[in-house]
Amino acid sequence: MERKKSSPTLASGILEKEIDTIGLVQFVPSATAKYVRISIRPCKGVRVTLPKRATLAQAEAFVQEKAPWIRKHLSSQQLQQSKKTLFSPEVEFKTRFHQLLLLPHPLPHCKSRIKDGVLYVWYPEQIDLQHTDVQDYIKNAVEYTLRLEAKRYLPQRVAHFARQFGFSFQQVTIKNAKTRWGSCSHTNNINLNLHLMRLPEHLCDYVILHELAHTVEKNHGPRFWALLDKISGDARGLDKQLKAYRLEVF
Known part of the structure; x- marks a missing residue:
């Protein structure tokens, strides 16, 4: 059979x-x-x-x-x-507070340094700047710079708006999250993404206000949006603008 x-x-x-x-x-x-x-x-x-x-x-x-x-x-x-950034000397790239400067050098590895508002990145002159390893190194150097900026700038910005609008929060933590610009825990700890430093200032402020509003309203119901609209001026419009930016697109 x-x-x-x-x-x-x-x-x-x-x-x-x-x-x-x-x-x-x-x-x-x-x-x-x-x-x-x-x-x-x-x-x-x-x-x-x-x-x-x-x-x-x-x-x-x-x-x-x-x-x-x-x-x-x-x-x-x-x-x-x-839409991802291809880092090159011909294309200007700035973080909130630093200018990226790319320089070839004869050494076989990349190195970087931050000084006087400039992020210097040296890359091997014998390697194509578009090589994945070089581009990844530059991106990591930029993210390190963004983290330094975020730790200096974002907590004081949260404190500023909390005083202005009468919010209370516990602490601010800076993260390199892959899916969220920010979050607020049930105990009012605020987590903010270091990539907020890539956003225009008004959208960075909007995310901060969004999370501060969650210290009062824990969901995205009508009362939350009414509160956020009151303190931001145009909650829905700003939220729509924010959606044009992507965490994974550098």
Whole structure:
């Protein structure tokens, strides 16, 4: 009696496959996954996580079913990636309080220094400035500078608005969060993202006021927006402006 052939499983490990109209897709078996999940990661593409005993045919069918959704999100990510800063001497880049200055040098590694309002970054002259390692080093140096600025500037700005509008808070913590500009805990500790220093001053102030409003109103109900509108002048309009900025787009 001839045994019916079954579709291959992915139990043996990760598989990458080119899918028409989508591109390269990574199929990843998981011992804990109970259902198929698709994620689209910046610069890394499409990842499909699924139960180990799922077949490749089942996984591909699911991807084809979700193809319009995948293409939409890939297009959105590509647009955001195209807006990322490519650091170069020809393009001026400033933090709130520092000017970035890029300089080639003969050493085989990057180095940086902050002095008199300038962030100096030296990069190996024998390496293309657009090389990922060099660009990552520059970005990390900029983020370090942003953190220094944020620690100096943001807590006193929170204190200023708290005095002006009569709010009380516990402490201010500076973080390099990936999804939020800021947050307020149930005990009124305020967390602010160091990347607020990349925003225009009025939007940085809006985020601070947003979190201070949460010391009184813990949700985003009508009373919260009424309070925020009162202290900011145009809560909905400022919130719309803020949405034009992305934490992951530098």
